[in-house]
Every structure is written in C-alpha cells, then in structure tokens.
Amino acid sequence: MTSHDTTATAASVPQPAVRLDAVSKSYGGGYAVQDLSLDIAPGEFFSLLGPSGCGKTTSLRMIGGFTDPTAGTILLSGEDVTALPPDKRNVNTVFQSYALFDHLSVADNVAFGLKRKGVPRAEIRERVATMLERVQLADLADRKPRTLSGGQRQRVALARALVNRPQVLLLDEPLAALDLKLRRRMQVELKQIQREVGITFVFVTHDQDEALTMSDRVAVMNAGHVEQCGPPEDVYERPSSRFVASFMGTSNLVPGTYRSGEIVLDCGPALPVGRRPGLTDGSSVSLSIRPEKIWLSDFEPGMAVVSGVVRETVYSGPTTTYLIELAPDVSLSVLEQNTDRSRMEDRWSGGESVQIGWRPEHCLVLD
Ligand SMILES: Nc1ncnc2c1ncn2[C@@H]1O[C@H](COP(=O)(O)OP(=O)(O)O)[C@@H](O)[C@H]1O
Ligand SMILES: [Mg+2]
Structure with a gap:
C-alpha cells in the first residue's frame, strides 16, 4: 500500500x-x-x-x-x-x-x-x-x-x-x-x-x-x-x-507453475486452483491455502480432490492437524475440528493413503 x-x-x-x-x-x-x-x-x-x-x-x-x-x-x-x-x-x-x-x-x-x-x-x-x-x-x-x-x-x-x-x-x-x-x-x-x-x-x-x-x-x-x-x-x-500469507497463521504455500487452472508442481502432480484470468500460462506462482479450508471427506461437486499420504497427526484438543504428503517434499497441513466424538476412532494415522479436497476459490495464487 x-x-x-x-x-x-x-x-x-x-x-x-x-x-x-x-x-x-x-x-x-x-x-x-x-x-x-x-x-x-x-x-x-x-x-x-x-x-x-x-x-x-x-x-x-x-x-x-x-x-x-x-x-x-x-x-x-x-x-x-x-x-x-x-x-x-x-x-x-x-x-x-x-x-x-x-x-x-x-x-x-x-x-x-x-x-x-x-x-x-x-x-x-x-x-x-x-x-x-x-x-x-x-x-x-x-x-x-x-x-x-x-x-x-x-x-x-x-x-x-x-x-x-x-x-x-x-x-x-x-x-x-x-x-x-x-x-x-x-x-x-x-x-x-x-x-x-x-x-x-x-x-x-x-x-x-x-x-x-x-x-x-x-x-x-x-x-x-x-x-x-x-x-x-x-x-x-x-x-x-x-510474507502475509505465512505470517498470518499457518498457511500452506506450494511453489509451482500456473497452467490453465492448475498449479503444476516441479515434481509432477497438478493442483487444481480454478482459472485465473489475470495469470499467463507458465508463470511461476505459489499456491496458498489455509489448513482449515481443506476437506478430508464428503467432497462436493466442483471441489479439487487430490491423493496423498498421512505423514503426521497432531491432536490438540478442539482440533487435529494432519500433514498430508502429496509428493516428495510437498505436504499440506489440514486442520479438522474435533466436533464429533464418535470419530475419535476414525482419526487417520501415519502412512495411510487418503484423499483431500478444496474449493478452487479458497486457493490464493501468489506472485
Ligand atoms: N535506537 C536505535 N538504534 C539503532 N537501531 C535501532 C534503534 N531502535 C530500533 N532500531 C532497529 O530498528 C529496527 C526496528 O526496531 P523496532 O521498531 O524496535 O521493531 P519492533 O518493535 O517491530 O520489534 C530493528 O532492526 C532495530 O534493531
Ligand atoms: Mg517493539
């Protein structure tokens, strides 16, 4: 400003x-x-x-x-x-x-x-x-x-x-x-x-x-x-x-290349973020998405869904944070509210293969 x-x-x-x-x-x-x-x-x-x-x-x-x-x-x-x-x-x-x-x-x-x-x-x-x-x-x-x-x-x-x-x-x-x-x-x-x-x-x-x-x-x-x-x-x-994205609480920041509505990571996988009219294909960008904006289940139409492996589970009372590895050296943290007691047993553990999803409009494309 x-x-x-x-x-x-x-x-x-x-x-x-x-x-x-x-x-x-x-x-x-x-x-x-x-x-x-x-x-x-x-x-x-x-x-x-x-x-x-x-x-x-x-x-x-x-x-x-x-x-x-x-x-x-x-x-x-x-x-x-x-x-x-x-x-x-x-x-x-x-x-x-x-x-x-x-x-x-x-x-x-x-x-x-x-x-x-x-x-x-x-x-x-x-x-x-x-x-x-x-x-x-x-x-x-x-x-x-x-x-x-x-x-x-x-x-x-x-x-x-x-x-x-x-x-x-x-x-x-x-x-x-x-x-x-x-x-x-x-x-x-x-x-x-x-x-x-x-x-x-x-x-x-x-x-x-x-x-x-x-x-x-x-x-x-x-x-x-x-x-x-x-x-x-x-x-x-x-x-x-x-800077702001990472300083304002935890955010996932993943570097890659923008190409027609996806951020293509150097190591291969492509993460859907939706079309960004202002961006030219081939620009170097970072995907920023808040851990609480990533879903673990019950995906809805229009959501981007990708596969990963659970690397860490951190329980902290009202919430649980998962670290999901999408590719070597690319992980996203995902925050889940612990609202439903019956799901205590369902909590993911390390090594499991899972799917996670997000709404493309919740993704910020920076740089
Ligand atoms: N009296 C001073 N003499 C020299 N350097 C100073 C002085 N006061 C502040 N600085 C420097 O200016 C910068 C900003 O300091 P400051 O305003 O105290 O930061 P903050 O309050 O955000 O921690 C720091 O690098 C600090 O070392
Ligand atoms: Mg001060």
Missing part, C-alpha cells in the same frame, strides 16, 4: 486521526521504518502487526514524538506535529512494562496526569472514579500496584492513559506480559473499553490472533514497510504476498 487513497467517499470522511506521510527512520546502517504512509480514522482500532524488529515500536514512537523521523510528515487530526515534542501532542502511550508508580495508590496513579495539568480537584475525583469504574477497578482504588495481578496492573495503566482523554492512545504490546488465558480475556475487555470511549487506538503486537481479534484494520509490517493493510478478514483470507 502506498500513499493515501482518495476514493469517492473521501469528501464525507473526516480528517484522519493519524496520518503518516512517507515517514522513514534510519539508524546509520539501515532503515528501521521506510517510506511508511498510513491513514488511521478517528475511533479506529488500528494494529501494527509484524515479527520482532520490523519497525513497529519505531513507528509508534514517531507518532508519540519520542523518536524523530529521518524523513516524512506526521499529522494528528490534520495538524502537522512532526516537529512537536511528546507533551505537545494529544497522544498517550501504554507500554508493555506498565510503568506504574509503586508508592502511589491505584487512584493516585490514575489521577497523576490530571494533577500535573492542574485540573480542579473535584473534577479529578470524578474523572478518576468514572475511569476506575470503566476498567472494573473501583474496588481496588486504594491498593498499591504491587499488590495487584498482572491483568489488574495493566488496567491501571490503561485507565491512567485514558483519563487524560487523549485523541489517540498508543499501545506497545501491552498484553505481552500476561499469560495466555488472561491475555485472551484482556483482548476482549480492551476492545470493549475502546468502543465505549471511542478513542483512536494504535496497537502494536507481534501476535496475529491478537491483531485479528481486536482490530478494525491491521497493517502487516515486514522489514520497515507495510506489506498489506486492511480489515482482519482481508489480511487473513486474501493475503497479498507470501
């Missing part, structure tokens, strides 16, 4: 809450962020998703004013803030480490920013109480942070940022320190709170599930640039590159 779309609806859309225009940051040797252009709408839950080192934190720090870009412009609600220090931007940040004051109570932690801004006492009391209610910490207002659980401390940090009513809240992997179960719960809670307060969230994470669960839109980053930006369904169901 490059510069800003000026679509037909542009006139009715308000100023973006955040606009990055060709923003880069280089550190001597290479770019941490290169030529990044993004518009984030007011009230949007926007995630920057990507592997460690791809430039997420650097991007967030540039929006917050903690890192100066080497090139490009940053606008908040239409105002050029590129040269403004953090405290002159209507933005708050929640870090992974929470950074709470241990000697202050929960309520005083939340009140801290308002006191410093000289907000009247009565108003502080009311805003703090409302915010503690919202993050379900009202009962713990007088406790010290160190007596709280990780999830509770995380909510204090969130309340402390939100109480300032920033235009934009920046969150850098705020849930990373929590265990899986609590993280899942906090994802839902955080999304609920964001909807209630209506503040624009820019959320950094390396966790695909987290980004998919919480976001209105996700920007998938790789080596300092955005590979794809769109709603969760788009980046998951219709990845535009091999």
Whole structure:
C-alpha cells in the first residue's frame, strides 16, 4: 500500500486521526521504518502487526514524538506535529512494562496526569472514579500496584492513559506480559473499553490472533514497510504476498507453475486452483491455502480432490492437524475440528493413503 487513497467517499470522511506521510527512520546502517504512509480514522482500532524488529515500536514512537523521523510528515487530526515534542501532542502511550508508580495508590496513579495539568480537584475525583469504574477497578482504588495481578496492573495503566482523554492512545504490546488465558480475556475487555470511549487506538503486537481479534484494520509490517493493510478478514483470507500469507497463521504455500487452472508442481502432480484470468500460462506462482479450508471427506461437486499420504497427526484438543504428503517434499497441513466424538476412532494415522479436497476459490495464487 502506498500513499493515501482518495476514493469517492473521501469528501464525507473526516480528517484522519493519524496520518503518516512517507515517514522513514534510519539508524546509520539501515532503515528501521521506510517510506511508511498510513491513514488511521478517528475511533479506529488500528494494529501494527509484524515479527520482532520490523519497525513497529519505531513507528509508534514517531507518532508519540519520542523518536524523530529521518524523513516524512506526521499529522494528528490534520495538524502537522512532526516537529512537536511528546507533551505537545494529544497522544498517550501504554507500554508493555506498565510503568506504574509503586508508592502511589491505584487512584493516585490514575489521577497523576490530571494533577500535573492542574485540573480542579473535584473534577479529578470524578474523572478518576468514572475511569476506575470503566476498567472494573473501583474496588481496588486504594491498593498499591504491587499488590495487584498482572491483568489488574495493566488496567491501571490503561485507565491512567485514558483519563487524560487523549485523541489517540498508543499501545506497545501491552498484553505481552500476561499469560495466555488472561491475555485472551484482556483482548476482549480492551476492545470493549475502546468502543465505549471511542478513542483512536494504535496497537502494536507481534501476535496475529491478537491483531485479528481486536482490530478494525491491521497493517502487516515486514522489514520497515507495510506489506498489506486492511480489515482482519482481508489480511487473513486474501493475503497479498507470501510474507502475509505465512505470517498470518499457518498457511500452506506450494511453489509451482500456473497452467490453465492448475498449479503444476516441479515434481509432477497438478493442483487444481480454478482459472485465473489475470495469470499467463507458465508463470511461476505459489499456491496458498489455509489448513482449515481443506476437506478430508464428503467432497462436493466442483471441489479439487487430490491423493496423498498421512505423514503426521497432531491432536490438540478442539482440533487435529494432519500433514498430508502429496509428493516428495510437498505436504499440506489440514486442520479438522474435533466436533464429533464418535470419530475419535476414525482419526487417520501415519502412512495411510487418503484423499483431500478444496474449493478452487479458497486457493490464493501468489506472485
Ligand atoms: N535506537 C536505535 N538504534 C539503532 N537501531 C535501532 C534503534 N531502535 C530500533 N532500531 C532497529 O530498528 C529496527 C526496528 O526496531 P523496532 O521498531 O524496535 O521493531 P519492533 O518493535 O517491530 O520489534 C530493528 O532492526 C532495530 O534493531
Ligand atoms: Mg517493539
């Protein structure tokens, strides 16, 4: 994705809450962020998703004013803030480490920013109480942070940022320190709170599930640039590159040559993917198909059905993953929901010859 779309609806859309225009940051040797252009709408839950080192934190720090870009412009609600220090931007940040004051109570932690801004006492009391209610910490207002659980401390940090009513809240992997179960719960809670307060969230994470669960839109980053930006369904169901397809959960990626509706593998077999008008015969491509889109039985007319051999069976509670070898060095993983208890005995084991099938429209042909 490059510069800003000026679509037909542009006139009715308000100023973006955040606009990055060709923003880069280089550190001597290479770019941490290169030529990044993004518009984030007011009230949007926007995630920057990507592997460690791809430039997420650097991007967030540039929006917050903690890192100066080497090139490009940053606008908040239409105002050029590129040269403004953090405290002159209507933005708050929640870090992974929470950074709470241990000697202050929960309520005083939340009140801290308002006191410093000289907000009247009565108003502080009311805003703090409302915010503690919202993050379900009202009962713990007088406790010290160190007596709280990780999830509770995380909510204090969130309340402390939100109480300032920033235009934009920046969150850098705020849930990373929590265990899986609590993280899942906090994802839902955080999304609920964001909807209630209506503040624009820019959320950094390396966790695909987290980004998919919480976001209105996700920007998938790789080596300092955005590979794809769109709603969760788009980046998951219709990845535009091999990187996105493989980073967004497990996908099968099989290289081959496109020829009249099939991808012909180097080692012989041809995998039906349906006609692709945009593709010329003989192009080098990759077939991408999600494990959950491959069927193991009860094929319907129009499905592509191929033969293979079961090489591995991995049972993981609600699902079972099979690795099906189609040819030497070409295997597909297939995910099956374990819905029907009676089929426990029917589960395939290694070495068995099987057939698998898919709908050609569920195949992506990349490159
Ligand atoms: N202060 C710095 N000095 C030099 N290199 C840096 C600095 N900060 C970040 N980088 C480099 O920039 C790249 C992106 O880093 P970062 O934005 O922290 O990535 P992420 O948050 O996605 O893990 C990395 O290669 C990192 O080593
Ligand atoms: Mg980071």
